[in-house]
Amino acid sequence: MDKLRAMQTFVRIVDKGSLTAAAASLGTSLPAVVRTLAALEAHLQVRLLNRTTRRLALTEDGRSYLDSCRRILATIDEIEAGLTTRQVELAGHLTVTAPMLFGQMYVAPAITRFVQRYPAVHCSLNFADRVVDLLEEGVDVGVRIGPLRDSTLIAQPVGRIRRVVVATPAFLRKHGVPRHPEDLTRQPCLRFSNGNPHWWTFQDDGRVFQVPVTGNLEFNQTAPAVAACAAGAGFGHFLSYQVAPLVAEKKLRIVLEDYELAPWPLSVLYPHARMLPARTRALIDWLKADLAPRFP
Known part of the structure; x- marks a missing residue:
């Protein structure tokens, strides 16, 4: 079994909400997707999804495995992107969100330096003291303080806030x-x-x-x-x-x-890892490098 391909298939099933939609997006057949999922569950010896005629639902093991798959696939994407980002002219538009005061104090100065380094990139900054839905509001990158509840997002830990x-x-x-x-x-x-x-x-x-x-x-x-x-x-x-x-x-x-209470995590978030534009990858790396030394 190709474990990497199986992970990609499992994540795509969850993201698309059905085996049929996953098969279409992967450019393969429904029976192939069914076989891959069955082989993966047999290999892991756990049920990842509860399947009915109408819907799919993650099991507890499935949720845990999904988070691990997203992290592994994101790491692979980062390695591959890191080999090409340096060769790419960065340009285009990015929308960034962060908590109001944190954004004013730390994110805005970091992004100011980023656009000075990459003048063809245009950044819109949206600072708000609420949990912004990155997918619903079309946000490319978010900075968040506190526990993370949305498993559909990729989270890169940056530091801790006391x-x-x-x-x-x-x-x-x-x-x-x-x-x-x-x-x-x-x-x-x-x-x-x-x-x-x-x-x-x-x-x-x-x-x-x-x-x-x-x-x-x-x-x-x-x-x-x-x-x-x-x-x-x-x-x-x-x-x-x-x-x-x-x-x-x-x-x-x-x-x-x-x-003191246990510190809260400081994270950089983005909606998905597959095929990130070079400008988005560069901004994520820039924010991590800028913020991490300040909040060990």
Whole structure:
């Protein structure tokens, strides 16, 4: 059995939603697709798809195997594309999405450098604090923070984003450095009106817990909250990238590191790996190289 061909066939069946459509797109016969799937399931000794006369549904093993197949096929595509991308004149249009503040702080500067390097490429940047559907909205590349739920996308891990508590050195000298999250209950904290403004979440040896926080400043946007924190108005609870420049300049200091929640993944996403345009592949590699050193 040609394992690579079997993986490609399985992924195509899932993407097309039927054996018949998969056969047509692969330029082969329906019996050939059926035989390939049967041979693959026999080789793996698991059922990958539940089949009825009307629909196909992935089994739990099928979902896991699908993710692995996509990663393997994407890696093969990257190897092959890497041999040719350098020879190709990059040109055309790309649409990129990212969370609002992260996009402004990190993605926009990276893409500015990218289009300066490849002036025939035109990039449209769409920054929004919502989960953008790359397929529905015609987006070529997305940058996402947090768990990934859409298995139809290819995700390239880039780094990690911590959730940190910070304050100015002057504020800490005046109010003291907290040793435990409970110490925050007696201090002014900068809160957000969205989400759960009265509680901050931490963990200790895997045990997740919340502490109540109070303060006389509440925000619905991150940037002014960071500015208030940098002005010494209280403790702030932010994603690490939001305060990274101020921490690097020692204008803010991270506290309670031992109680931070597990970091969130930072990923570069794209809808599919097969036959990616050279400009898309180049941008993905550019973003990974630019962002990875900043968020180890």
